[in-house]
Amino acid sequence: MVEGVNQFDELTIGLVSDHAGVEHKLFVKEALQVAGYTVDDGGTNASDISVDYPLYAHPLAQKILTREVALGVAFCGSGNGMAISLNRHPGVRAALCWDLELARLARLHNNANAITLPARFISKEKALEIVHIFLTTPFEGQRHVERVRLIEIENYQRQQKRDSMTGR
Helix, strand or coil, X not given: CCCCCCCCXXXXXXXXXXXXXXXXXXXXHHHHHHCCCEEEECCCCCCXXXXXXXXHHHHHHHHHHCCCCCEEEEEECCCHHHHHHHCCCCCCCEEECCXXXXXXXXXXXXXXXXXXXXXXXXXXXHHHHXXXXXXXXXXXXXXXXXXXXXXXXXXXXHHHHHHHHHCC
């Protein structure tokens, strides 16, 4: 399921989960390793003990920003908590994905460097399909480059200032 041309073949993929996403994470981790990926598992590995998702999301964000991992994949019950926590870090672009097209567009148009998956709403097999699409879809660039640049608040503010000076 994870075979195919992959621009991240030689790079490490970061995986994290809270207690609700452990089974999905471990399923995806095994499949990625079988496919030849290097996986950095940032925990948790216990589904029977409730944990706080930010304790796993923030270290993953740091690894993305320091390029210890090429891309991140985070699992929690709804995917929302991980996405919100990851996106608190300037430079991290985490997309909540529950279907294949969202994962494809997250990479293609938004150059997402992380996805979050809602373990309580999708099967492990669907999660693996979504991760596969995420890992194998390149950023399209072109008209999306400027849009992605403007995601960072500092770039947006500079653009607003330039636009106000030029009357745009």
